[in-house]
Amino acid sequence: MSTTREGAHRVRELEHVEIPMADGCRLGARVWLPEGAEREPCPAILEYIPYRKNDATLPRDAQMHPVVAAHGYACVRVDLRGSGESEGVLRDEHLQQEIGCSILFVSHHLGTVAELCDDVVVMYAGEVVERGEIKDVFHNPGHPYTRALLECDPGRIKQKTRHLPTIPGDVPDSMHITPGCIFGDRCPRAFERCVREDPPE
Amino acid sequence: MSALLEVEGLQVRFRSMGPLRAMIRGVKDPYIDAVCGVSFAIREGETLGLVGESGSGKSTIARAINGLIPVHAGSVRFRGHELAGLGARHYAPFRRDMALMFQDPAGSLSPRMTVRSLITEPFRIHGYRDRDLRAEASRLLDLVGLTDDFAGRFPHQLSGGQARRVGLARALALDPKLILADEPTAGLDVSVQGEALNLLARIQDELGVAILIITHNLNVVRHITDRMAIMYLGRFVEQGDTGQIFQRPHHPYTEALLSASPEPDPDAARERIEITGEVPSLMNRPTGCEFHTRCPYVRERCRAETPVLTQAGEGQSYTCHFPLNIES
Numbered sequence: 001m002s003t004t005r006e007g008a009h010r011v012r013e014l015e016h017v018e019i020p021m022a023d024g025c026r027l028g029a030r031v032w033l034p035e036g037a038e039r040e041p042c043p044a045i046l047e048y049i050p051y052r053k054n055d056a057t058l059p060r061d062a063q064m065h066p067v068v069a070a071h072g073y074a075c076v077r078v079d080l081r082g083s084g085e086s087e088g089v090l091r092d093e094h095l096q097q098e099i100g101c102s103i104l105f106v107s108h109h110l111g112t113v114a115e116l117c118d119d120v121v122v123m124y125a126g127e128v129v130e131r132g133e134i135k136d137v138f139h140n141p142g143h144p145y146t147r148a149l150l151e152c153d154p155g156r157i158k159q160k161t162r163h164l165p166t167i168p169g170d171v172p173d174s175m176h177i178t179p180g181c182i183f184g185d186r187c188p189r190a191f192e193r194c195v196r197e198d199p200p201e
Numbered sequence: 202m203s204a205l206l207e208v209e210g211l212q213v214r215f216r217s218m219g220p221l222r223a224m225i226r227g228v229k230d231p232y233i234d235a236v237c238g239v240s241f242a243i244r245e246g247e248t249l250g251l252v253g254e255s256g257s258g259k260s261t262i263a264r265a266i267n268g269l270i271p272v273h274a275g276s277v278r279f280r281g282h283e284l285a286g287l288g289a290r291h292y293a294p295f296r297r298d299m300a301l302m303f304q305d306p307a308g309s310l311s312p313r314m315t316v317r318s319l320i321t322e323p324f325r326i327h328g329y330r331d332r333d334l335r336a337e338a339s340r341l342l343d344l345v346g347l348t349d350d351f352a353g354r355f356p357h358q359l360s361g362g363q364a365r366r367v368g369l370a371r372a373l374a375l376d377p378k379l380i381l382a383d384e385p386t387a388g389l390d391v392s393v394q395g396e397a398l399n400l401l402a403r404i405q406d407e408l409g410v411a412i413l414i415i416t417h418n419l420n421v422v423r424h425i426t427d428r429m430a431i432m433y434l435g436r437f438v439e440q441g442d443t444g445q446i447f448q449r450p451h452h453p454y455t456e457a458l459l460s461a462s463p464e465p466d467p468d469a470a471r472e473r474i475e476i477t478g479e480v481p482s483l484m485n486r487p488t489g490c491e492f493h494t495r496c497p498y499v500r501e502r503c504r505a506e507t508p509v510l511t512q513a514g515e516g517q518s519y520t521c522h523f524p525l526n527i528e529s
Contacts, residue, residue: 108390111420111463135467152391154420155465160444161424162402164395171360 007070009034016085019078028053028085029078032069044074050083050090110153114138122146125171127182128201145183204242205378205411206266210275211239213258213265213435217484233483235261236435238275243379246405248412250422250443252458253432254480259415261435263381266413267301268292280378297327300372304384307364310356316342316367317352323374341370345400362393369400373408382414386421398425419462423447428516431455434483434491441517451513451524453496490522498523 014031021027030053034042045068058077065075082090107113113120113134120137122130122145130143141147148167150156157164169186172178181187184194213236223231236258243249251259264270266277272285279295287295303309310319320341321334338352345366356364365385372380385401386394402425405412416422422429423443430440431454439452450456457474478495481487487494493503500523508520513527 108388108394109463110391110465114465114467114469115463138465138467149391150465152395153465154391154395154418154424155462157424162399164398164424165392166395166399167392 007067009036009070009072011035011066011069013066021081025081025088026086027078027081027088029076030054030058031077032065032075034069034072034074037074042072042074044076047075047077048080050080052077053079053084055084110138110150111155122149125177125182126174129183143183144187144189148188203245204278205245205247205280206243206413207278208242208262208266208275209240209278211262211265211272211277212237212274213261213270214273234435235483236265239432239435239437240275241430241437241440243411243413245378245411246409247428248405248414248426250426250429251413251415251432252417252419252422252429255417256480257432258435259432260383263301263383263413263415267299267381268296293327297323297375298377299379299381300375300377302368302372302380302382302385304387307356307359307361310364310367310371312356314355315352316354316356316359319356319367320370320374323371327375337374341374344373344404345370360393361389362396365389365393365397366400369397369404373404373410376408377410379411379413382412384416385414386416386418394421401425419459431458434481434486436491436520437518438492438521439517439519441513442515445515445517449526451517451519451526452492452521453498453525454492455519456525457497490520492521498525 012033012035014033017029017031018026019029061077068075079086080090081088103116105113105117117134119132120134121128122137122143124145130137130141130146132142137146138150141150145167152165152167154164167186172182172185180195180197181190181199184190187194212234214232214234216231217233218226218228218231220231222228239258239262241249251262253259261270265272266279266284268284268287268289275285277284280298282295284292284295314322317335317338321332321338324332324334324337339349342349342351347363347366347370351359351363351367356367359367380401382401386397389397398421401412404410414422414426426443428441429443429446430437431446431452432438433454439446439450439455446455447459450459453474454476457476460474461476463469474497476495476497481491481494489505490496490503490508493499496503502522506522508522510518510520511524512518513524
């Protein structure tokens, strides 16, 4: 362990720290701490990729980390599960089991959304048109836009075709939004009231 | 239909370090082979899909065909003419007949030019001075389903789908015989993606243009290509009729790749064939079959012996010692 002084904080470098995960797996890490961080939590810069703790970029970055830490940010280089000095099996990078946090996943790929997500929010022209659990929304879409979008996915079309389904019309100009349902002018099921009133959630 | 483009043993290399450093380190061959020994043909009016992981060399093939990067070895014959080794001046007339469509249409359109000047720029570049550019712009906009009002707009005034139409109009300006489309639908929602692909199909029906399409989206490949090729570390591991490959992949990598495509059904059973490990480095290629480090069916022979290209009838070919779905 070495201590340097540059900037506002004294810095401690911990060459080997074991971080226990929720499932008991221990990850090896190298940490640069502004002194006092144990008592008063500080923001941290996390480098989290395979073989990070001791990889070839260490000599380069090791000059930078103490400076960053001296300004009050902890720096952590962690070996991904199953790599370097971490336990476990390296199955893939950045799994939820390691991060253990929530994910907001923004995507056009309906297949990936169906597989990865628990809940889904469907947006159209700046408005949320439908939200719910992934199974409910994908199996029983309530909003005509959701339904049309799902029908357009070439992944759902088993028979080979050169003419893929689309939603006729264009997204409304966001500078000139007219009253009524935002999807009204492209909706195959629109009726007079859709043009007049904003539908409630 | 005759072959429009015939690629034979194409090899593209990039320098991995400068000549001085190579000399100091005693490296005799400071190159990496981004594409090594790829052969295929595209007939007139045909669509070939090129799939494979990022970094497998797909875009490099398209750029080598277009002459943007030099061919190290092998042959690229276009309409019967050899293009490999041609200088820029002699390449120009052939480049007119092949058009590139880029991944990021908004980024590939100059923000300071109007749609009209963008789509007629190819005429200026190739020195067609006698053309009525205003009339050509109208014709091209009409071809890709945009109204004349778009001619005066700038790229930032276009939606993602419209920008792609403009990109296609620009590609079609000189009436090409071959379109090289690199991820033409990346970043589009499925409805706009459908529009873009339907447009491409209509253009193909009307003009008889051939298309080489590079994409990660296997659903797109399944619907719009006639034939497909699967790349791994700069080589084709399998190629053939798209329908046949989806039905009966012979190479384990193809099988794994096809099974990795997520289905838009939250209840879909995940029968994914997991490929373990990472893509090997091009600087340090595995011995024998280059897929053996990740293949779920690997056997002893695969580590030692390089498999040869094998024909499986009806134009399907693969490189594997122990192919799948072969009736003996």
